[in-house]
Structures are given as structure tokens and as C-alpha cells.
Amino acid sequence: MNRKLFVELSEIRTTVLDFAWLVLAASYSYLNIGRFDIINGILGFITVFFIHIIINFHNNYMDFRHSKSEEYRKKISTIGVNRESLVIVKKWMYGLTIFPLLIGAFLVYRTNWWTLLIGIICVLIGLSYSAGPKPLNSTMFGSSVVAIAISILIPVVYVYLGTVTSGKLTSSAIINAIIVCLPNTFAMFSAQLCNDTCDLEADKKNGRHTLVTKIGKTNALSLFKASWWLTFLLIPILAVLKVVPYITMIAVLLYPNIWDNYHPYLKEQVKKKTYPLVMKAVVKLVNTYVFLVAVGAIIKLVKAIL
Numbered sequence: 001m002n003r004k005l006f007v008e009l010s011e012i013r014t015t016v017l018d019f020a021w022l023v024l025a026a027s028y029s030y031l032n033i034g035r036f037d038i039i040n041g042i043l044g045f046i047t048v049f050f051i052h053i054i055i056n057f058h059n060n061y062m063d064f065r066h067s068k069s070e071e072y073r074k075k076i077s078t079i080g081v082n083r084e085s086l087v088i089v090k091k092w093m094y095g096l097t098i099f100p101l102l103i104g105a106f107l108v109y110r111t112n113w114w115t116l117l118i119g120i121i122c123v124l125i126g127l128s129y130s131a132g133p134k135p136l137n138s139t140m141f142g143s144s145v146v147a148i149a150i151s152i153l154i155p156v157v158y159v160y161l162g163t164v165t166s167g168k169l170t171s172s173a174i175i176n177a178i179i180v181c182l183p184n185t186f187a188m189f190s191a192q193l194c195n196d197t198c199d200l201e202a203d204k205k206n207g208r209h210t211l212v213t214k215i216g217k218t219n220a221l222s223l224f225k226a227s228w229w230l231t232f233l234l235i236p237i238l239a240v241l242k243v244v245p246y247i248t249m250i251a252v253l254l255y256p257n258i259w260d261n262y263h264p265y266l267k268e269q270v271k272k273k274t275y276p277l278v279m280k281a282v283v284k285l286v287n288t289y290v291f292l293v294a295v296g297a298i299i300k301l302v303k304a305i306l
Helices: 003-010 012-032 038-066 070-076 086-096 098-110 113-128 142-166 171-198 200-205 211-215 217-240 246-267 275-305
Strands: none
Touching: 003 012, 003 038, 003 086, 012 038, 012 142, 012 171, 012 275, 038 086, 038 098, 038 113, 038 142, 086 098, 098 113, 113 142, 142 171, 142 211, 171 200, 171 211, 171 217, 171 246, 171 275, 200 211, 211 217, 217 246, 246 275
């Protein structure tokens, strides 16, 4: 397998947000709990990074195997377009698992057995996206589950790993961490809606009953806009309620720039043309929000020192 195909099958570019979630978790932990085990955090990030890549491999593999459309197999699927052997793809998929298994085992040793249970649950959710008798990507719940898993579950896992040994981790701290993640969740949900509207015809041919196939493209576009409005509305609300630092309200100034990125998608839903623009907007918003939360944590730390 050449480098170009590996990048496409692993969708390694999507893993950039995995590090953003780590920064968000560390910043939140310092702001609300007062500490964060950076070693556990980095080990968790490496584990999530490899699991993310493996799941992307798995999704591409299962999508090709389950496809009912020859057009999808030959002209859309990365595996089909590159005429790659399924055996080779499977070998890479299984070979990569050695890294998260080893690092995950070390994390369990450093923390407790709950870490193992959490890891198993996360992996099962990821694999269920495209596997099983009723894959999540073939149901109307796929978009929501993916958005929640990526933008809430992963950061909360980081918070757990970084603070579980401190003795200060409480259920209220976990709930607050979930609330802090909500702007990112709605942004990720809009990205999933964008993906599914672009894939609408292909999904119909492959028998996938996604949320977009259920509500139609027009309603999906309206839901997409509502999701973005909620993203930008939540940030100042959370700041006023002191859930996140006041400085995060600066992120609202990105709205005009974000609009320029996703407005073309509202006019035409083309996977290779307008979907990347929406993803660019999502990454820009998420990174800015996370950066500002981190700045808030640094300001608090400096004030405590002075």
C-alpha cells in the first residue's frame, strides 16, 4: 500500500481534532479541577489517534464490502478506485491495532480497570458505525452518535485520564465537561449533515436510511443552519454563565468568516467541492474555541502565581 492510499484510507487529516480535544480537556481540568496528568493525556491521545485511524480503515473496508452499487465500488470507494486488495487493507487494519493495545494496557496499569471498560465502549461505538447487521451509518442516528462520540466522548475520556488519580474528579465535573463541549458538538453535527447530504444519492442506492434520507435535503439544510446558529449562540451563553472563560466570546467574531466557508455548500452539495469548505469551517471554529479556553486557563494560572 502506497503512502497516498494509506492517507486516504486512514483519513489521517481528520485526526487533527484529536489533539484539539486533548488541549480542551487539559484546559478544562486546570480551570475546574486544578490539575491534569499530562503523561496520561499524551498516552491517551496516541491511543485515540491510532484507534481513529483503524476505525477509518474499518469504515472504508466495510462500506466497500456492504455496497450494493457498482458505481460506488468503482468510482467512489477509495478501495475500488485504487483497486486495492481487501486482504491488504485488512492486514493494515489489524497490524495497526498493536499500538493502541500496548499503550492502552499501560494506561490501565497507570489508572484503573475502568479505563479498560471505557476504552472497550469507545472502540465498540466506533466499529458499530459501519459494522453489524444494522450499521449506524445506515440509520438516522448515525450523524448524532458520531458528533457526540467525537466531540464529547473523546474529550471527556481525556479529562478522566488526566484527573482520575487526583481524587478530585466528580460527577459534576464530568457533566460540566460535557457542557463545555456542546458548541463543538453542534459544529460536528453540522459537518455530519453536510457529509450525508453530499452522499444522499449514493446512500439511497446502497440502502442507507440516514437522517437526511428521512427528512429530505431541504430540511437537512435548514437543520444544518440551525446547528451552526446554536454553535455560535452557545459560546456567549456559556461564557456569561461562567462555564467557560469570558475570552471565548471572541470566537463569535468568526461568524462572518465561517459563513463564507459554508455558504457555497448551501447552494450546491458536492462532496469534493463544498464538503471540504464546511470541514475547514468546523476545524477553524473548534480550534479557535479550544485555543480561547486554553488562553483562559493560562490567564487563571498566571493570576494564581502573581
